[in-house]
Amino acid sequence: MRHCAAPNFRLATTLASGQTFRWQQVGEWYYGVLDGALIRVRQVDDELQWDTSDAHLTAERLTHYFALDHDLEHILATIDRDDHIHAAIVAYRGLRLMRQEPWECLASYLLTSFNNIQRITRMIENLSQHFGQSITCGSWQTYTFPPPEVLAEVPVGRLSLLGLGFRAAHLVEVARHVASGAVRLETLHGRTYAEIKQTLTQLPGIGDKVADCIALFAFQCYAAFPIDVWTRRALALYLPRRDLTLKRMHAFASTQFGAYAGYAQQYLYHWLRTRAAWTRRSPVEVEHRTLSRWVLQPMQVAPPLEPVA
DNA sequence: GGCCAGGCCTTGC
DNA sequence: GCAAGGCATGGC
Numbered sequence: 001m002r003h004c005a006a007p008n009f010r011l012a013t014t015l016a017s018g019q020t021f022r023w024q025q026v027g028e029w030y031y032g033v034l035d036g037a038l039i040r041v042r043q044v045d046d047e048l049q050w051d052t053s054d055a056h057l058t059a060e061r062l063t064h065y066f067a068l069d070h071d072l073e074h075i076l077a078t079i080d081r082d083d084h085i086h087a088a089i090v091a092y093r094g095l096r097l098m099r100q101e102p103w104e105c106l107a108s109y110l111l112t113s114f115n116n117i118q119r120i121t122r123m124i125e126n127l128s129q130h131f132g133q134s135i136t137c138g139s140w141q142t143y144t145f146p147p148p149e150v151l152a153e154v155p156v157g158r159l160s161l162l163g164l165g166f167r168a169a170h171l172v173e174v175a176r177h178v179a180s181g182a183v184r185l186e187t188l189h190g191r192t193y194a195e196i197k198q199t200l201t202q203l204p205g206i207g208d209k210v211a212d213c214i215a216l217f218a219f220q221c222y223a224a225f226p227i228d229v230w231t232r233r234a235l236a237l238y239l240p241r242r243d244l245t246l247k248r249m250h251a252f253a254s255t256q257f258g259a260y261a262g263y264a265q266q267y268l269y270h271w272l273r274t275r276a277a278w279t280r281r282s283p284v285e286v287e288h289r290t291l292s293r294w295v296l297q298p299m300q301v302a303p304p305l306e307p308v309a
Numbered sequence: 310g311g312c313c314a315g316g317c318c319t320t321g322c
Numbered sequence: 323g324c325a326a327g328g329c330a331t332g333g334c
Contacts, residue, residue, distance in 0.1 A: 113329095114329070114330085114331085115331085115332095116332080116333075118332085118333070119331080119332060119333075122332090163331080163332080165329085165330055165331065166329060166330065245323085245324070245325095246324090247323075247324095
């Protein structure tokens with residue numbers, strides 16, 4: 001068993017926050033696939049311990065994947081600007097934005113349209129079991145996520161039968177774009193947020209929200225602020241209904257949270273979803289008054305940040 | 310049986 | 323630009 005230092009980190013919260021879909025918890029261990037290798041990880045105090053099917057999976061790789069190199073205290077200090085985000089930070093300090101593998105991240109979030117996490121998870125497992133490669137480590141066995149070259153050749157009808165629905169055609173078409181080299185994901189690293197988002201939204205099935213997720217989780221664009229129904233509910237705590245349009249919500253997020261708005265989004269998303277589960281009822285209303293009952297009172301919004309370079 | 314889901318796309322104004 | 327509606331589906 002190997003280990004590495006993981007101060008100011010909460011593995012369980014990070015993996016439960018909805019940013020990835022394939023990690024499975026068995027007791028105190030979390031099982032996943034990284035770089036084609038099976039790996040299991042657990043946290044003991046300020047240390048990560050892991051076993052893997054690939055001896056080449058180093059502590060440096062794991063540190064990079066879980067973003068243990070982030071100066072989390074600095075990041076949280078920059079976004080901790082009102083009572084809502086503060087409550088989320090207090091509840092989930094240690095949640096980090098992982099650096100996901102671009103193709104798996106892109107394909108996974110392509111499947112999130114009009115969908116829920118439970119079903120998304122099952123779709124991805126189905127894809128892996130049918131079109132990935134089997135890997136084993138001891139008594140544990142799983143499958144890699146299928147590469148674009150494989151999915152590009154799969155008949156759309158087969159994916160539809162796996163429960164992908166209307167997303168099947170989008171996935172195959174995007175896989176063909178990537179497999180053919182028309183879109184080269186590896187070249188997006190280091191490009192600007194605007195360039196990455198513009199490239200991604202040209203692909204079928206990838207709109208504003210999904211592109212922001214990919215930019216944030218795969219290409220480390222921390223200014224990206226994915227707006228789904230939960231984030232919209234979170235923003236309803238700050239903004240009047242008339243300002244809950246995409247453009248105005250993005251503008252507000254940038255002003256309120258700055259260069260690490262994506263971190264703020266993930267904390268708010270996880271915090272609001274968890275609180276909603278505690279209430280044992282679904283949040284139908286996006287009315288400010290309704291949502292305000294869930295959060296600490298009173299709400300205070302800090303003055304705008306200086307513009308981000 | 311109705312509502313919900315890490316939305317996208319087209320249409321109409 | 324923005325809103326509305328279709329999409330097509332399993333879980334609770």
